[in-house]
Amino acid sequence: MAKRVVVDPITRIEGHLRIELETEGGKITKAWSETTQFRGIEEIVQGRDPRDVWAFVQRICGVCTSVHAIASISAVENAIGSNPPPQAKAIRDLVVTAQEVQDHVIHFYHLHALDWVDVTKALEADPAKTLAFAQAIAKSAGVTSWKGNTVERFAEVKATVKSIVDSGQLSVFTGGYWGHPAYKLPPEANLMAVAHYLDALEFQRSMIRIVTVFGGKNPHPNFLVGGMACSIDPNKSETVNQVQIDQIADWIAEADEFVHKVYLPDALAIVGVYKEYFDIGTSAPNFLAVGMSGATFAGDPNTAKSTSPHAEVKPGVILDGDFTKVHPFDPAKITESVASAWYEGDTPLHPAAGETKVAYTGPKPPYKWLADDDKYTWSKAPRYDGKVMQVGPLARVILAYASGHKRTAELVNVAIGMYGIKPAQLNSTAGRALARCVEAVTSVETLGTIFNTFVEGLKKGDIDVFDSSKWEPASWPAEATGYSFVEVARGNLSHWVKIKNGKVEHYQAVVPTTWLAGGRDKDGNPGPYELSLAGNGQHPLANPDQPIEVLRTIHSFDPCMSCAVHVLDPDGQEIQVVVS
Amino acid sequence: MSYELSGWTEPTLEENLIRAGFDRRDFLKYCGELAAVFAVGGAVIGSATPASAASVPAEVIAEKLGAVKKPLVVWLQLQECTGCMESTLRSGGTTIEDAVLRLLSVEYNELVMPAAGDAANKALDDANAQPHLLVVNGSIPVKDGGIYCTIGGKSAEQVLRESAKNATGILAVGACAVWGSVQASKPNPTGAVGVDAIITDKPVVNVAGCPPIGEVITATVAYVLTHGALPKLDAQGRPLFAYDQRIHDSCQRRAHFDAGQFVRSFDDDGARNGWCLYEVGCKGPSTFAACPIIKWNKGTSWPIQAGHPCLGCTEKNFFDNYTPFYQTLPNVGGFGVESTAEAIGLGVVGIAAAGVALHAGATAVKQAASRRAAEGNEPLQAFGDSERVWLPNPKKVEVAPEAPAAETTDDSEKAE
Numbered sequence: 002m003a004k005r006v007v008v009d010p011i012t013r014i015e016g017h018l019r020i021e022l023e024t025e026g027g028k029i030t031k032a033w034s035e036t037t038q039f040r041g042i043e044e045i046v047q048g049r050d051p052r053d054v055w056a057f058v059q060r061i062c063g064v065c066t067s068v069h070a071i072a073s074i075s076a077v078e079n080a081i082g083s084n085p086p087p088q089a090k091a092i093r094d095l096v097v098t099a100q101e102v103q104d105h106v107i108h109f110y111h112l113h114a115l116d117w118v119d120v121t122k123a124l125e126a127d128p129a130k131t132l133a134f135a136q137a138i139a140k141s142a143g144v145t146s147w148k149g150n151t152v153e154r155f156a157e158v159k160a161t162v163k164s165i166v167d168s169g170q171l172s173v174f175t176g177g178y179w180g181h182p183a184y185k186l187p188p189e190a191n192l193m194a195v196a197h198y199l200d201a202l203e204f205q206r207s208m209i210r211i212v213t214v215f216g217g218k219n220p221h222p223n224f225l226v227g228g229m230a231c232s233i234d235p236n237k238s239e240t241v242n243q244v245q246i247d248q249i250a251d252w253i254a255e256a257d258e259f260v261h262k263v264y265l266p267d268a269l270a271i272v273g274v275y276k277e278y279f280d281i282g283t284s285a286p287n288f289l290a291v292g293m294s295g296a297t298f299a300g301d302p303n304t305a306k307s308t309s310p311h312a313e314v315k316p317g318v319i320l321d322g323d324f325t326k327v328h329p330f331d332p333a334k335i336t337e338s339v340a341s342a343w344y345e346g347d348t349p350l351h352p353a354a355g356e357t358k359v360a361y362t363g364p365k366p367p368y369k370w371l372a373d374d375d376k377y378t379w380s381k382a383p384r385y386d387g388k389v390m391q392v393g394p395l396a397r398v399i400l401a402y403a404s405g406h407k408r409t410a411e412l413v414n415v416a417i418g419m420y421g422i423k424p425a426q427l428n429s430t431a432g433r434a435l436a437r438c439v440e441a442v443t444s445v446e447t448l449g450t451i452f453n454t455f456v457e458g459l460k461k462g463d464i465d466v467f468d469s470s471k472w473e474p475a476s477w478p479a480e481a482t483g484y485s486f487v488e489v490a491r492g493n494l495s496h497w498v499k500i501k502n503g504k505v506e507h508y509q510a511v512v513p514t515t516w517l518a519g520g521r522d523k524d525g526n527p528g529p530y531e532l533s534l535a536g537n538g539q540h541p542l543a544n545p546d547q548p549i550e551v552l553r554t555i556h557s558f559d560p561c562m563s564c565a566v567h568v569l570d571p572d573g574q575e576i577q578v579v580v581s
Numbered sequence: 582m583s584y585e586l587s588g589w590t591e592p593t594l595e596e597n598l599i600r601a602g603f604d605r606r607d608f609l610k611y612c613g614e615l616a617a618v619f620a621v622g623g624a625v626i627g628s629a630t631p632a633s634a635a636s637v638p639a640e641v642i643a644e645k646l647g648a649v650k651k652p653l654v655v656w657l658q659l660q661e662c663t664g665c666m667e668s669t670l671r672s673g674g675t676t677i678e679d680a681v682l683r684l685l686s687v688e689y690n691e692l693v694m695p696a697a698g699d700a701a702n703k704a705l706d707d708a709n710a711q712p713h714l715l716v717v718n719g720s721i722p723v724k725d726g727g728i729y730c731t732i733g734g735k736s737a738e739q740v741l742r743e744s745a746k747n748a749t750g751i752l753a754v755g756a757c758a759v760w761g762s763v764q765a766s767k768p769n770p771t772g773a774v775g776v777d778a779i780i781t782d783k784p785v786v787n788v789a790g791c792p793p794i795g796e797v798i799t800a801t802v803a804y805v806l807t808h809g810a811l812p813k814l815d816a817q818g819r820p821l822f823a824y825d826q827r828i829h830d831s832c833q834r835r836a837h838f839d840a841g842q843f844v845r846s847f848d849d850d851g852a853r854n855g856w857c858l859y860e861v862g863c864k865g866p867s868t869f870a871a872c873p874i875i876k877w878n879k880g881t882s883w884p885i886q887a888g889h890p891c892l893g894c895t896e897k898n899f900f901d902n903y904t905p906f907y908q909t910l911p912n913v914g915g916f917g918v919e920s921t922a923e924a925i926g927l928g929v930v931g932i933a934a935a936g937v938a939l940h941a942g943a944t945a946v947k948q949a950a951s952r953r954a955a956e957g958n959e960p961l962q963a964f965g966d967s968e969r970v971w972l973p974n975p976k977k978v979e980v981a982p983e984a985p986a987a988e989t990t991d992d993s994e995k996a997e
Binding site for chain 1: 650651653660661662663664665666667668670671672673676677678681682683685686687688689690691692693694695696697698699700701702703704707708722725726727728729730731732733734735736739762763764766767768769770771773791792794846847848849852853854855872877878879881882883884885886887888889890892894900904905906907
């Protein structure tokens with residue numbers, strides 16, 4: 002007999018996600034992905050100065066900080082015809098790519114690792130054997146062991162874990178599923194992973210300074226329609242100059258070392274222990290991306306110019322699991338369905354025309370169960386040509402793989418050989434974790450390339466970072482529309498803006514987590530999260546009180562719920578709310 | 582610091598202090614200072630009538646305190662973007678790992694905790710049942726019965742009220758938790774409000790900013806543990822140690838304001854020479870924050886250094902009151918001289934000089950209710966068509982009597 006299970010809150014994600022499930026015999030038979038926060042930011046930006054909007058929409062998410070701001074300024078520039086100078090674009094590319102690498106490392110160690118790593122088992126590890134383990138996995142990943150791997154460090158981390166466990170106050174580890182039979186790593190791997198969890202905290206603090214140099218702060222650095230606000234004259238003391246250039250070079254080298262010598266071997270080793278997850282968490286076999294990570298387009302990705310790296314990987318769509326064929330991407334085929342979301346309307350609409358009216362039909366909180374109703378979430382359900390799509394690192398890696406990108410293919414083939422899997426099995430919980438790491442490697446290598454291009458420009462005297470010609474609203478057309486696509490850490494992001502008489506008339510963002518976390522569409526097709534849990538009836542859930550298998554799969558998508566939900570009422574109509 | 586923050590290696594406070602070199606006499610004195618933090622005798626941190634050390638023998642306090650374990654923390658994330666937790670992760674002062682693993686027992690925080698669902702809710706209920714420090718990120722959407730943010734099926738308001746019940750102190754961290762921030766800006770579709778609009782019977786420290794600087798967040802927590810009391814606050818409930826200076830007064834570009842040297846367009850010659858950003862919309866003259874002093878991300882830079890005007894993110898309703906962001910603050914002439922700068926302070930911010938006196942007289946605790954109830958405060962306008970900015974008239978703000986627990990001493994030598 003089916004048993005109902007609720008997991009709320011899903012922790013170690015951005016924002017608020019609730020998963021409702023039905024299980025039978027230790028397998029998940031039905032799943033509902035329920036976004037439980039709504040803020041209405043797109044409504045709030047209506048009527049505002051388009052040059053201000055990046056600051057509002059950047060607050061859609063503090064984990065994906067920077068990327069919404071860049072998507073917004075690109076969309077506004079596309080609308081008003083502003084042309085940021087190449088160095089301003091290079092700076093944005095640096096910011097997006099640095100953010101992406103930092104985000105992937107945080108995701109692996111701080112948001113995903115504790116689904117695979119039993120912290121308490123680290124106490125059984127011998128620090129000397131832990132070093133040997135770290136050296137062995139570095140060797141099999143083809144790198145030398147990281148300088149931070151030492152017997153002393155592992156002993157120190159073990160002592161920290163011991164003091165926490167002995168004190169009886171587990172702090173954030175309270176209530177964890179320690180000792181669950183699903184944890185399979187040897188003690189040494191657990192100790193090494195806990196040490197790297199702590200090392201990664203320092204790593205992210207250090208690396209993000211690349212963004213701070215140009216944006217002044219992080220999270221939520223500053224951006225500017227028409228370029229960047231940070232001047233870059235090598236012969237001035239008050240601008241970004243050789244001092245910052247030298248610092249950034251160091252930070253990139255540090256990031257490069259951490260990703261190659263810590264993240265890559267750890268991910269390959271941990272995924273290898275949990276190989277069965279290449280058959281778990283399979284979702285829709287369709288993938289969408291406008292290029293590799295960091296690809297940014299103001300306007301149509303098929304025609305707009307992008308300074309972004311890897312221009313050789315074009316925007317594309319993979320359908321029905323056929324990795325041999327890349328279909329051209331057509332932005333006009335995107336629609337958003339509200340069939341399962343608490344908004345009015347029956348017809349799926351294109352984002353440029355998206356009309357949304359809040360119509361809450363759920364129970365008044367506190368509540369126990371949402372999914373008996375057709376509507377159960379604040380997240381809309383985007384579709385491409387009516388199909389359920391996956392976006393994100395996996396989609397980009399598959400696109401790059403199918404497009405013959407050499408470095409991606411090399412890394413993917415190493416993993417495929419190591420695990421003895423078929424490429425199709427990348428569409429899985431383990432595959433998404435692996436793809437994220439592959440992408441961190443290609444992105445951090447790209448970071449150096451972008452930076453070198455930027456410095457070469459400086460050497461040639463290219464120091465302009467702002468197009469002032471379209472700054473004043475008087476220089477804009479009375480009515481203008483624009484949009485942008487950016488490949489950000491969690492996947493494909495697009496912002497859509499309509500400007501009338503110098504003010505925002507319509508704004509919409511189609512966000513990676515909306516693509517992934519959305520619920521059933523008008524035809525009843527479940528969204529990607531739902532498919533990954535209940536698509537084939539084989540997803541395990543051994544103990545509903547300790548839903549660790551569910552966390553592994555949901556975390557593999559790197560959910561960002563605040564991003565997923567936004568609404569616009571373009572006609573300024575009163576929002577109608579019905580509380581049952 | 583009065584004790585070694587990273588030295589919590591033994592189960593109890595007394596064992597840790599002995600290990601850190603405290604003798605019994607020091608320990609008894611220290612117990613008095615910490616009494617409020619640990620709510621001995623039902624006291625609330627920094628309340629006007631804290632645990633009365635005089636009526637309880639020091640030995641009794643010592644016995645109770647000696648057995649105290651790591652301070653318990655509940656760290657909620659309500660309607661927000663997680664930027665404040667990200668900022669906390671980036672703190673180069675007291676690091677997140679120090680805070681979470683050595684200094685505190687943070688038994689509920691959704692971003693970092695491994696437990697989910699029922700196990701997470703149980704951890705929260707268990708922590709809520711004991712005295713704890715409550716940190717809140719995010720606003721509370723109160724419209725339509727709380728449907729716009731639910732956690733574990735409960736509304737954000739219910740989650741907050743349950744956690745506030747036994748809290749010994751509450752830190753509202755970030756613009757959302759303080760005033761509602763972006764989602765509370767017009768037309769505020771979800772009815773988002775800050776923590777002290779809901780919790781009116783306990784002191785709330787407002788760590789303002791979108792987000793606040795990571796070091797400021799962790800230092801506020803560390804301040805409470807080090808001093809045994811909430812930090813001294815300004816009239817808006819913000820800790821003085823990070824919000825007593827106007828950006829404008831600590832700004833590295835201030836000399837250019839005084840000299841009338843302004844950036845007229847981004848990336849112009851003035852911009853490349855580090856001139857003042859006032860004319861391209863800088864809100865530094867009306868913003869209290871420590872950005873120019875502490876800077877961001879290990880002291881790397883801060884917004885004005887990186888060439889962008891200050892958005893005023895530590896001030897109330899900045900998304901409404903300080904927009905358009907690139908519009909110059911009103912009522913200040915083109916030639917910036919001292920008198921004009923003072924006029925900004927007087928007219929827009931609310932009397933910088935008097936503010937200093939107010940700060941000096943402010944107690945560590947200012948009840949949220951008394952802040953709101955202070956009548957006769959003059960609303961001031963930042964922009965002609967925007968909502969009036971609520972600003973206090975220092976003469977009318979009631980100053981609560983100095984609480985004994987707020988008296989702090991420098992114990993730094995004892996930890997050596």
